[in-house]
Amino acid sequence: MLKISIRTCVVCRIKMAQKLLNRLQCKDKKLIAFSGIGRSFYICDSCLEDENKLEKALYRHCKNKDEYIVQLREILANGRQS
Numbered sequence: 001m002l003k004i005s006i007r008t009c010v011v012c013r014i015k016m017a018q019k020l021l022n023r024l025q026c027k028d029k030k031l032i033a034f035s036g037i038g039r040s041f042y043i044c045d046s047c048l049e050d051e052n053k054l055e056k057a058l059y060r061h062c063k064n065k066d067e068y069i070v071q072l073r074e075i076l077a078n079g080r081q082s
């Protein structure tokens, strides 16, 4: 049987296969695509469209209220990381 890793979106708490979620992390209060080291978290595609919900959830993780939406757009522009 194929084993699928299930992860939870930190914004809406939906559970999905890991590969369908966007993996991000905060490093030095900056939001980046997961680098392979350190703590990370997952956000689903539909939550990426909802900046109000993102704001709350990302603030909990990054403590950087001003920049993360810009940083998120940069990450997405560089392609999905998983």
Ligand SMILES: [Zn+2]
Pocket: 009, 010, 011, 012, 013, 014, 043, 044, 045, 046, 047
């Ligand atoms: Zn979500």
